[in-house]
Amino acid sequence: MDLGFDESQQMLKSSARAFLEQECPSSMVRALEEDPRGYTLEFWRKMADLGWLGLPFPQQFGGMDLSYFDLVILLEEMGRVLLPGPFFSTVVLGGLTLLESGSDEQKSDLLPKIAQGSIILSLAITEPSALYTASGVQLQATLRDSSYVLNGTKLFVPDAQIADKIIVATRTQESTDKTTGITLFLVNPETEGITITPLETIAGDKQAEMNFTNVHVPASAVLGNVDHGWDTLSHVISLAAVAKSAEMLGGADRVLDMTVEYLKQRVQFGRPIGSFQALQHHCANMATAVEGCRFVTYQAAWRLSQGLPSTREVAIAKAWVSDAYRKVCALAHQSHGAIGFTSEYDLQLYTRRAKAAELAYGDSDHYRKVVAESIGL
Structure with missing residues (x-):
């Protein structure tokens, strides 16, 4: 195990620090705490131009084809300046989930858009229990004809108020083994029956409650295999x-x-x-x-x-x-x-x-x- 950086990783770290120290002063962090969107389109585009939004994705999807370790190096520098905005929700949560379980069609459609900075993703995991375990996933998805109907609540969904697509963890089957029966859906947050309510947080970041009331999503919105999303x-x-x-x-x-x-x-x-x-x-x-x-x-x-x-x-x-x-x-x-x-x-x-x-x-x-x-x- 070698935890040292090679030359390209050291360049990534030093260039990221120089850019972020100049472009993300604490005054911007404070200002975006008060901004309901929590980010600026100008800064988002700058990160896209640097290739950061596609850093862990394969080149065939418009990415840089770098490793998860490289992504961690970049995130460390982002943490130094308290970078606001939907990078974590889009690239780490949404992007890596899509990369791991999306179909070729889903990846070809969405990953290049992430890399270009033209789409924002998020991932809805937790519910009122606030558990990150399989038993915490209780939002119901019921198959009716050729579509699924979603009912339930998700809490602390990052950047839900600005997301174009949200991956939602649901329960499609009850089982004594709670790791079975979980299915991921790629959902448009503007779908009828979805209500998004911003939450006040100690960090001033943008998280929301999502309520699903008889929300119909097509079977084609399934990400990965039905019942095996855990x-x-x-x-x-x-x-x-x-x-x-x-x-x-x-x-x-x-x-x-x-x-x-x-x-x-x-x-x-x-x-x-x-x-x-x-x-x-x-x-x-x-x-x-x-x-x-x-x-x-x-x-x-x-x-x-x-x-x-x-x-x-x-x-x-x-x-x-x-x-x-x-x-x-x-x-x-x-x-x-x-x-x-x-x-x-x-x-x-x-x-x-x-x-x-x-x-x-x-x-x-x-x-x-x-x-x-x-x-x-």
Whole structure:
């Protein structure tokens, strides 16, 4: 296992950092928190021009044909600047699900549009239970004649208010084995019977509740095989968990840099407060946590890229990084003192997103249980 970057990956990382630091300042992050769409078309097109929107897709579908590990490298840099917008929902959630289980016709139709920046996708997984497990999928899809009728509710659907297509996880068959009977549908959110209600979130990101009332979708909208969608969905949840860990890693690393910079500049008792041992220890603990995040995230991403069994590594990464990001932000607030708690200072932007990311695609407690089971407990 080699977790080092090759030359092209290092170029991707450095060029992404330079672009994002210039094009995505915190002022834009703040402004888009208040914008109901949560992104700008101009910036979206710039990412398309860079090839980022098609980064993990094959060239035959207009993509760059890079690896999942390369995508994780890019997401880490996006996490450093708290990139707003539908990149995660479109490329990671919608795009990778489509790539894994879509028919040739579906992929040929939609993946090039994603790469071109002409379509936004999302994935509706969770329901009122907020579970990312098979038992959490309860939205009913009933076959009637040549179409399916969907009834139920999805919660915390990212970017649903701007999505052109949403992949919806449904239950098409009741079974004692909850992993059986799950089917994915590619749905137009403007279909009659769908109601989308934006939700207020701690991170200021754009999530929504979707209610389905007798929503008719054709059988051709099925993504993958009927009743066997959990294999795809569970794998995409793992991909999303590590991708979110990469964003958290980038955010934690930026919080560390922000804190070190502040401690060098803030003078008290005639010297920079970074010279005080207690604050040095805070930063040392933060740096240790960040390096741990980097290792477990890269390890899980590498195994996923190689197609190796990775259930344990994904769980370790998401559990560790979720806790570590929160810890890094808490130590940063302690080190900054009062200014770190003001809305004008950028630290609070990271702290709020750390909490939201901790809960996304399975929280720490869920993944600690997975790790415990993997070691025979």
